Amino acid sequence: MARAKGAIVVDTVQCKGCGVCVSACPTQVIKLADAVNGKGYHYAYMENPDACIGCTSCGIVCPDTCITVYRAKPVTV
Amino acid sequence: MADTNTIISPENLVYKKTDVLLDNVMHYCPGCTHGTVHKLIAEVIDEMGIQETTIGIAPVGCAVLAYNYLDIDWQEAAHGRAPALATAVKRLLPNKNVFSYQGDGDLAAIGTAETIHACNRGENIVMVFINNGIYGMTGGQMAPTTLPGMPASTCPAGRDTSHDGMPIKISELLAQLPGTCYVTRQSAHTAANVRKTKKALRKAFENQQANKGTSLVEVVSTCSSGWKMSPVQANKWMEEHMFAYYPLGDMKDE
Numbered sequence: 001m002a003r004a005k006g007a008i009v010v011d012t013v014q015c016k017g018c019g020v021c022v023s024a025c026p027t028q029v030i031k032l033a034d035a036v037n038g039k040g041y042h043y044a045y046m047e048n049p050d051a052c053i054g055c056t057s058c059g060i061v062c063p064d065t066c067i068t069v070y071r072a073k074p075v076t077v
Numbered sequence: 078m079a080d081t082n083t084i085i086s087p088e089n090l091v092y093k094k095t096d097v098l099l100d101n102v103m104h105y106c107p108g109c110t111h112g113t114v115h116k117l118i119a120e121v122i123d124e125m126g127i128q129e130t131t132i133g134i135a136p137v138g139c140a141v142l143a144y145n146y147l148d149i150d151w152q153e154a155a156h157g158r159a160p161a162l163a164t165a166v167k168r169l170l171p172n173k174n175v176f177s178y179q180g181d182g183d184l185a186a187i188g189t190a191e192t193i194h195a196c197n198r199g200e201n202i203v204m205v206f207i208n209n210g211i212y213g214m215t216g217g218q219m220a221p222t223t224l225p226g227m228p229a230s231t232c233p234a235g236r237d238t239s240h241d242g243m244p245i246k247i248s249e250l251l252a253q254l255p256g257t258c259y260v261t262r263q264s265a266h267t268a269a270n271v272r273k274t275k276k277a278l279r280k281a282f283e284n285q286q287a288n289k290g291t292s293l294v295e296v297v298s299t300c301s302s303g304w305k306m307s308p309v310q311a312n313k314w315m316e317e318h319m320f321a322y323y324p325l326g327d328m329k330d331e
Contacts, residue, residue, distance in 0.1 A: 006091075007084040018108030018301075018308040024268055041107065049081045057268035059092040063112030064103055069092035072084045 004074050006054020010044050011066035017041035021058035021067060027051040030058055095123040101145050108308020110298035111139055113265040114207060115146050117275045118176070121282060122149060131174040132166050134159040138180040139214045140207070157188020160195035163202045174285055176203035181222040182212040185247040189221075192247065199256025199290040203281040206248070209298040210319065217303030221245045224322055229303070244322060248295045252328035258289040260329040264297045264320070266312040289331070297323050 008030070015037065021044050022030045031047035044067070046052065054071025097119035105111045122128050131149045135141055137156035144151035154162040159177035167175040184192050184206050195202070211229055212218040219229040219236060222244050226235040236244075252260040259281055263274040274296055281292035297319050299311035306314060 005084060007081045007089075009085060014102055016107035020108050020266075020308055020312065023309050023312075046081070052081075054084075054089075054091055055268075056092040060268045060271045061113065061266070063105065063107075063109055063116070065094040065098060065112070065116050067092070068090070068094070070084050070086070070089040071091045072089050 004053045004071055006052040006069060006071040007049060008046055008052065008058060008070070009068045010046075011068075012037050012043040012045070014064050014066040015041060015043035016064055017043055018063065019044075020061050020063065024057045024061040026055060026057060027053055095119045097123045097128055097148050099146055099148050103146055104142060105139060106302045108299070108301050108311065109139070110209065110265050110296060111143075111207060113271060114178075114205065114274070114296055114298075115140075115143065117265070117271065117278055118178070118205065119147050121275060121278045122147075122174075125279070125282060127174050127282070130172065131176070132170070134163045134166065134175070134177040136177070136179040136183040138183050138212075140178055140180060141214070143178055157183050157186070158191055159183065159188065160191040160200070160202070160204060163204075164195055164198070164200045167200060167202050171201075174203075174282060176205060176282070176285075178205045179207070180213065181206070181208045181210065181247075182215075182220050185245055186221050189245075189247070193251070193254070196251045196257050196291045196293070197254045199254075199258075201285055201288055202291060203278075203285050204291065204293045205278070205281075206293060206295040207298045208295055208323065209300040209303070210244070211300050211303040213300040213303045217300065217305075222247075224318060227318070246323070248293060248328055251291075251293055257291045257293060257329060258331045259284050259292040259327075260295075261293070261327045262295040262297060262323060262325050264315070264325060266299070266315060270325075295323075297325070 032042040301311040
């Protein structure tokens, strides 16, 4: 079965840890970190990178535009 | 199975921050809808290639500092007077793309007269209306758009409609005016809704280029600080309560 494989890069300095991306992700890839950034926010990170399909939902809903999304061409698994 | 580090390469890039959006960190609270709508306007401006010809009119409210975030020309209006200033800018510079960006305390309260008359004259402008049912910047006071029973800092027990009346549905009012060509209500809490809002904004700017009249894009929004909720809770509350009184969809599209 061919499935798109994606990855995100979060700007952890700008992220405010609002968690909107966490609930927007259809494959439960994103979590908020236990650690905090310079402003004291629990920034988002890829907890489960293998599940990412690069759908861009997280990037689209991010109010601070701190998520960049990449998607590789579908691979046969 | 491709490794994450090999996926992160320029040829696989599918979503990134548009160049119209500046790198300044927004002063908005975590999860604020303003950030999302700023981004959408920037993306629409970028995709239409109108960065050099767009003039935004910033409001009074949280978005008063919008000029720090979008790399276009801006004017700053007195509270509620953005449609009047947009009228002036558009009439003097008819080849520019002019939009006002206003909250509900600005557009639907102190600026009601300017809003209604600009729409009635059919000024060829785009109005972006952020409706979160509260005065966010000044401390969460009751606005004309506050829902019945919704608590705010000046009505902690909830809006009493026998005393304060019902919330004003300004978009429905404006849709009845002959000057408006496009009036729509959208939201920006899920990826699907964000996409729809972006389409609506694009259509509004295209209407302006086609000299069709006033386009109003209302975005039902959250104010997690004013509502005293987490951003995710606020989105859920908005879905459950705001959409019942402020249903999403096009009210007018001519």
